[in-house]
Each structure stands twice: as C-alpha cells, then as structure tokens.
Amino acid sequence: MSRNVALLFAAALSVSFSMAWAEDAPPASLDADGIVMIDNGGEVTLTADLTRPVGWRLWMADGPPRLVLELSEFTWTTAPEIRSTSIVGYNVIETGPSLSELHAVLREPLGILSAEMIAEEDGTALLEVRLQPTTADTFQTELEAQEDVAEGAKDRLVVAIDPGHGGTDPGAEAEDIRESDLVLEFAHRLRDYLVASGKCDVVLTRTEDKLISLDARLTAARAAEADVFISLHADALVDPDAASGIVIYRLDPNAASSANRRLTERHAPDDRLTGVDLADAEQDVNIALMDLARREAIPRTVALSTALLGTFQSAELVVNSRPERIGQFAVLKAADIPSILIELGFLSTEADLERLTSEDWQARVAEAIRDGLLLWAEEDKLR
Ligand SMILES: [Zn+2]
Known part of the structure; x- marks a missing residue:
C-alpha cells in the first residue's frame, strides 16, 4: 500500500515537471464544474475541471490530517464545493505567483487510490483523484513513504x-x-x-x-x-x-x-x-x-x-x-x-x-x- 502511494507521489511529481509554458498564456482557472469533492460508494472523489492542463502535485499532510493539492500556473475563480462527509473543511494558500495549495482537512484518514490529469480534446483538462478511508497506521506509513520520495526527488x-x-x-x-x-x-x-x-x-x-x-x-x-x-x-x-x-x-x-x-x-x-x-x-x-x-x-x-x-x-x-x-x-x-x-x-x-x-x-x-x-x-x- 505504502509503496503504491510512493509511486503515485513520484508520478505526480514528474507530471509537475513536464509542463510546457506557452508564451503569454494566462494562468489556467477553473472551468464550469470547478473543484468538487464528493462521497462516491465508499470512496471520496475529487475532480478539478480546468481551462487547460496545469502542473500539479498531490500529497497527504499531518497536523491536522489533510490532503494537499498544489496547482501551478493557476488562479482561483470559484470556491471548491465540498460534498463529502470525510472532509471537515478546506483552506486555500497562495504560495507564489499563479501557485497555490488547496488543503482539505480530513475527518478520517484517507489514502490516495489514483490521481490523473486528463487532457481533453477541446484543450481543457480534468484532474481526477480517488481516495479511500484507511487506518491511522496506514496513513502514518504513507506520510513517511512520501517523505522518502521527496528526499529522493531532491537528489535528482x-x-x-x-x-x-x-x-x-x-x-x-x-x-x-x-x-x-x-x-x-x-x-x-x-x-x-x-x-x-x-x-x-x-x-x-x-x-x-x-x-x-x-x-x-x-x-x-x-x-x-x-x-x-x-x-x-x-x-x-x-x-x-x-x-x-x-x-x-x-x-x-x-x-x-x-x-x-x-x-x-x-x-x-x-x-x-x-x-x-x-x-x-x-x-x-x-x-x-x-x-x-x-x-x-x-x-x-x-x-x-x-x-x-x-x-x-x-x-x-x-x-x-x-x-x-x-x-x-x-x-x-x-x-x-x-x-x-x-x-x-x-x-x-x-x-x-x-x-x-x-x-x-x-x-x-x-x-x-x-x-x-x-x-x-x-x-x-x-x-
Ligand atoms: Zn540559433
């Protein structure tokens, strides 16, 4: 389990590096459906409907337990919509020009099942993240695995x-x-x-x-x-x-x-x-x-x-x-x-x-x- 999460995190990292920056392209923003977190048959799904693909990273954090989604080349236009009982609330932190983090505070520990940025043919993009309730122990193990991957990334x-x-x-x-x-x-x-x-x-x-x-x-x-x-x-x-x-x-x-x-x-x-x-x-x-x-x-x-x-x-x-x-x-x-x-x-x-x-x-x-x-x-x- 922790290995899967580590690999996923590595994949997310590499996605954030593979963006091309077009000249004069304005930062992406949310498209019609915005960001939604919803309960979905035992899982929690996060979808972000974007005007174009952007650099992104996803990780879990502690104190309090939360899911962090970083989006680069991106500006907020509408607030996220939280319709999941696993999420207590959220916070948006701007960490740089066109760079921000969505912190979703968790009521219970969640693990990341999958995360994918899908580029649509009309130039827009959909980020889809699937989460699943997990134990406090597993959550902790996953946090440590993330740190190992982050350390590894620093050496690259x-x-x-x-x-x-x-x-x-x-x-x-x-x-x-x-x-x-x-x-x-x-x-x-x-x-x-x-x-x-x-x-x-x-x-x-x-x-x-x-x-x-x-x-x-x-x-x-x-x-x-x-x-x-x-x-x-x-x-x-x-x-x-x-x-x-x-x-x-x-x-x-x-x-x-x-x-x-x-x-x-x-x-x-x-x-x-x-x-x-x-x-x-x-x-x-x-x-x-x-x-x-x-x-x-x-x-x-x-x-x-x-x-x-x-x-x-x-x-x-x-x-x-x-x-x-x-x-x-x-x-x-x-x-x-x-x-x-x-x-x-x-x-x-x-x-x-x-x-x-x-x-x-x-x-x-x-x-x-x-x-x-x-x-x-x-x-x-x-x-
Ligand atoms: Zn030349």
Missing part, C-alpha cells in the same frame, strides 16, 4: 532544455533544414536520454514549433526549479570557413551592463552569430542582486562547460578549434542557474550539416551531454 538533477528559435523564427536555414526544427528534435532526444538515466527531471522550454520569448524560457526554467539551463542551437556563421564543430558558450561575467555588452559585441566580430537573439532581458530586474547571484554561479558554470567539453572529447565528437567561448546571449542570464548555450554545429558548414542530421551522431551527442551533466552534478554537490 532538474535540467531545463531550451531548443532555440521556433515558430516565426526558424533560426539558421540550410537546404531544407531549419535550425528550429533540428534543435527541437535533438531536445526531445536529449530529454529521453536524461530521463532514462533515472537521475534527471527535464523541462523543455518549448515542445512545439512555436516562438517563445526569452523571458518565458527563463520563467519555465525557474518554475521547474531547474538546476541547470541548456540552450540548444545550430546557427550559421557569417564566415562559414571559420565554423565547424561543437561550441559551448557561457555568459561573459564582466558583461553586467548593456553598455558593456554592446562593447563586447563590437569587439568580438568572430562570435557574431546569425539567428541568435541578443535582446536585453533585464529591464525590470535589480541588477545588483542579479550580479551577486550570477557571480556565485560563475565557477559552477565554468565547471559545467569543462565537464561537457571533457565528455565531448572522450566521445570523439567533432568540437570547434575554440570549443569553449563566452557569449552575450540574453537567454543565459538566469542569475542563479548555471546556464550554457551549445552550438551543436553550424548549419552553414557542409560537414556539420551532415553530422547534425544524422541520428547516430545526435545520439552520441545526447549521450555525451548526459554523461557530462551527471559528472558535473556529482562534482557540484561537493562544491
């Missing part, structure tokens, strides 16, 4: 994968290949390798051919509490002769101000890439605070770049003659998350194009990124 590396470009911005193009499609395909492949390792949770900043703002990409990474941010590109260079092989970019630590950044851009013409958005994403942030957090992330980001280059080289992948570089990409500016941008190769270079479109090569790169990330995460824990 949360990786934000950011496939560049999308939608109206195809990025670089060569023959009939668009950078936006290529990096999206590769991002899915990388996600599969990372998830299969059993040590990572993955959030993709976009899952379809759609333009996502740089801010929304960072927001998605933050919402998932990402430990690391990897932006994927395969750009074209102004001078195709100079560009071949994988390049790992990290942010120039000295480029704190946009004036400084412009200067650097002007003075590093060989790093000018087409298709990379250099927009300034820091209008509204406290630059001093951000710099502090960024400084702390710098040695960790350098170590990340080194670890990845190491695994690329051991896998005998073709890397650029200057494989580690600093760049001025707004998408790398998450102050507190070690962030890198990987040019998987250059679409403007024929040999790279051939490699980039090869499934075998993509698999080798994905494996090398997985190995580098896990190696880095081990070292990072000790730091």
Whole structure:
C-alpha cells in the first residue's frame, strides 16, 4: 500500500515537471464544474475541471490530517464545493505567483487510490483523484513513504532544455533544414536520454514549433526549479570557413551592463552569430542582486562547460578549434542557474550539416551531454 502511494507521489511529481509554458498564456482557472469533492460508494472523489492542463502535485499532510493539492500556473475563480462527509473543511494558500495549495482537512484518514490529469480534446483538462478511508497506521506509513520520495526527488538533477528559435523564427536555414526544427528534435532526444538515466527531471522550454520569448524560457526554467539551463542551437556563421564543430558558450561575467555588452559585441566580430537573439532581458530586474547571484554561479558554470567539453572529447565528437567561448546571449542570464548555450554545429558548414542530421551522431551527442551533466552534478554537490 505504502509503496503504491510512493509511486503515485513520484508520478505526480514528474507530471509537475513536464509542463510546457506557452508564451503569454494566462494562468489556467477553473472551468464550469470547478473543484468538487464528493462521497462516491465508499470512496471520496475529487475532480478539478480546468481551462487547460496545469502542473500539479498531490500529497497527504499531518497536523491536522489533510490532503494537499498544489496547482501551478493557476488562479482561483470559484470556491471548491465540498460534498463529502470525510472532509471537515478546506483552506486555500497562495504560495507564489499563479501557485497555490488547496488543503482539505480530513475527518478520517484517507489514502490516495489514483490521481490523473486528463487532457481533453477541446484543450481543457480534468484532474481526477480517488481516495479511500484507511487506518491511522496506514496513513502514518504513507506520510513517511512520501517523505522518502521527496528526499529522493531532491537528489535528482532538474535540467531545463531550451531548443532555440521556433515558430516565426526558424533560426539558421540550410537546404531544407531549419535550425528550429533540428534543435527541437535533438531536445526531445536529449530529454529521453536524461530521463532514462533515472537521475534527471527535464523541462523543455518549448515542445512545439512555436516562438517563445526569452523571458518565458527563463520563467519555465525557474518554475521547474531547474538546476541547470541548456540552450540548444545550430546557427550559421557569417564566415562559414571559420565554423565547424561543437561550441559551448557561457555568459561573459564582466558583461553586467548593456553598455558593456554592446562593447563586447563590437569587439568580438568572430562570435557574431546569425539567428541568435541578443535582446536585453533585464529591464525590470535589480541588477545588483542579479550580479551577486550570477557571480556565485560563475565557477559552477565554468565547471559545467569543462565537464561537457571533457565528455565531448572522450566521445570523439567533432568540437570547434575554440570549443569553449563566452557569449552575450540574453537567454543565459538566469542569475542563479548555471546556464550554457551549445552550438551543436553550424548549419552553414557542409560537414556539420551532415553530422547534425544524422541520428547516430545526435545520439552520441545526447549521450555525451548526459554523461557530462551527471559528472558535473556529482562534482557540484561537493562544491
Ligand atoms: Zn540559433
């Protein structure tokens, strides 16, 4: 029993990580039927009728015994309707922007039988939870099992994968290949390798051919509490002769101000890439605070770049003659998350194009990124 609950909790956790954040999408809210808790032939059923699927987690808590449902990217519009004799009352706590918890206080201990978010064809979603009365002992055992799972989740590396470009911005193009499609395909492949390792949770900043703002990409990474941010590109260079092989970019630590950044851009013409958005994403942030957090992330980001280059080289992948570089990409500016941008190769270079479109090569790169990330995460824990 407790094992089932633990697995269920793990499943709920992973659901909360698999959301894609669409640009400008307003938070979801309750649809016509709202949230209802009702007695149903010896069971208690909770249904949440939502305007679209959202990230969610479900767990039991003590003191007093209660069921907690967390919904992210969600705003309350109507009060829940409680029609179960097993529920004494409820409380809603807002724990962050568009993030809240419904606490249903239990009259008697309940166990979770099943919990599922069903995405409907019209874009809406139904969260359905089945609960069943249980003994106080079992309830306690389940609470402990939950804690074990939560501990386990803390050890997992949360990786934000950011496939560049999308939608109206195809990025670089060569023959009939668009950078936006290529990096999206590769991002899915990388996600599969990372998830299969059993040590990572993955959030993709976009899952379809759609333009996502740089801010929304960072927001998605933050919402998932990402430990690391990897932006994927395969750009074209102004001078195709100079560009071949994988390049790992990290942010120039000295480029704190946009004036400084412009200067650097002007003075590093060989790093000018087409298709990379250099927009300034820091209008509204406290630059001093951000710099502090960024400084702390710098040695960790350098170590990340080194670890990845190491695994690329051991896998005998073709890397650029200057494989580690600093760049001025707004998408790398998450102050507190070690962030890198990987040019998987250059679409403007024929040999790279051939490699980039090869499934075998993509698999080798994905494996090398997985190995580098896990190696880095081990070292990072000790730091
Ligand atoms: Zn690009």
